[in-house]
Amino acid sequence: MFKLDPAKIVVGSFVVVIVLGTLLLTLPLATVDGRGLSVVNALFTATSATCVTGLIVVDTGKTFTFFGQLVILTLIQVGGLGVMTLSTFFLTMVGRRLSLRGKMVVQDALNYYEMSSLLELVRCILIFTLVLEVIGTLLLAVPFCHREGLMRGLYSAFFHSISAFCNAGFSLYSTSLVSYRGSLVVNFTVMGLIVLGGLGFPVLLDIYYRCFRFKDRSQRLKFQTKLVLLVSLFLVAAGTVFIFSFEATNLLATLSWKEKFVASLFQAITPRTAGFNTLNIGALREVTLFFLMILMFIGASPGGTGGGIKTTTAAIVFFTIRSIIREEKEVNLLGKAVPSQVVSKAFAIFFLSMGLLILSILLLLIFEKNMPL
Structure with missing residues (x-):
């Protein structure tokens, strides 16, 4: 009897999606010149889009x-919703059932365990995504339609709303959103979508249930929700201050104080895997670029649409090191002791990611000899 192997479904689904995307992008009708992309460029673009990386x-x-x-x-x-989420939804729709192990793997992938019905969890994710992306489209349509016309503006708003919520960073404009740097509607809508997508569905669902579904409003937010919100707020605030401080006399010098603040805030939010920009990244100071790389490495939060080692992992690693320096017996976060298994997992993720990063840099230096540093 055929049994679903969740791990194989996840890996296999991503591979299938990327391969299909690659094949479609090589078709003549996919490009303006009627030739289609080369296999290498198509594979790169399909992988970047599916993994919501945003590199082009x-x-x-x-x-x-x-x-x-x-x-x-x-x-x-x-890629933003997760192949596993969509696979589960469609399998359920056609009457297939996941095994208990399969359900546990899906919930572990989504980092959410409180709902008894897996289908209910997936439906909530899809509804949240649809509602937020529609709202984003409507808000972006106002400035986009004003500049590009009704149909083109609506399409651009739709494209950028999905790209922002999924933390993908793909843009229809050659200079990303630089031309909309002075638009508060575009800036705050895109930032809002990036943040909501990056916080993660577990956090969004927890906030929703605590604020709107539970009769007892006194129930507190989950530990992970509070940790994600605090770390995210800190990273945004620190990033804004850092960028503003080092770029005020450089790339931000010609902007008004309002534009300086908005541009700094936007650039503090978007590096954590979203990839949009309202500033010329190549013109930033080296120290600013280095700080942005740290934000990229940390990334979004568990169960979100972004990448990185995740905010919770970064927090656990930081507070574990602090506990070691202070010679404390256990790691405490927000008044709670962190289990040793969680600490071990966080450090495993951190060092594996660092190892992969170092290996990737070495490979680029070996094979791209003329690549500017």
Whole structure:
């Protein structure tokens, strides 16, 4: 009897999605020149979109046709929601059942365990995503339609809303959102979508249930929710102050004080895997770029649409090191002792990520000899 292997489903689904995306992007109708992308460029673009990385080797707005852009947008949405989430939803819709182990793996992947119905959890995620992306589209449509016309503006708003919520960073504009640096609507809508997507569905669901579904409003937020909110707030605040301080006399010098603050805030939020920019990244000071790399490495939160080692992992590693320095017997976070298994897992993620990062840098230095530093 055939048994679903959750691990194979996750890996296999990502591979299948990337391969399909690659094939579609090589089709002549995917590009404006009618030739399609080369296999290498198509594979890179499909992987970047599915893994919501946002790195590009060709101009998304100028290179791809509507079909090609729709393929990229679909890959972003699938990657942002998670292949496992969509696989579970569609398997359930066609009457297939996951084993108990499969359900546990899905809930572990989503980092949420409180709902008895897995389908209910997946439905909540899909509804949250749809509602937030529609709201984002409507808000972005106002400035986009004003500049680009009704249909083109609506499409651009739709594309950027999904790209922002999924923390993908793909843009239809060659300079990303630099031309909208002075638009408060665009800046705060995109920042809001990035933050909401990056906080993670477990946090969003916990806030929703505590604020709107539970009759007893006195019930407190979960430990993970409070930790994610505090760490995220700290990273945004620290990032804003850091960028403002080091770029006020450099890249921000010609901007008004309001624009300086908004640009600093935007650039503090977007590096944590979103990838949009309203400033010329190449013109930033080296110290600012280094700080942005730290934010990129930390990334978003568990169960969110972003990447990185996650905010909770970074917090546990930091407070564990602090506890070691203070010679404390246990690691305490927000008044709670962190289990040793959780600490071990956090350090494993941290060092594996660092190892992969170092290996990737070495490979780039070996094979890209003329790459500027």
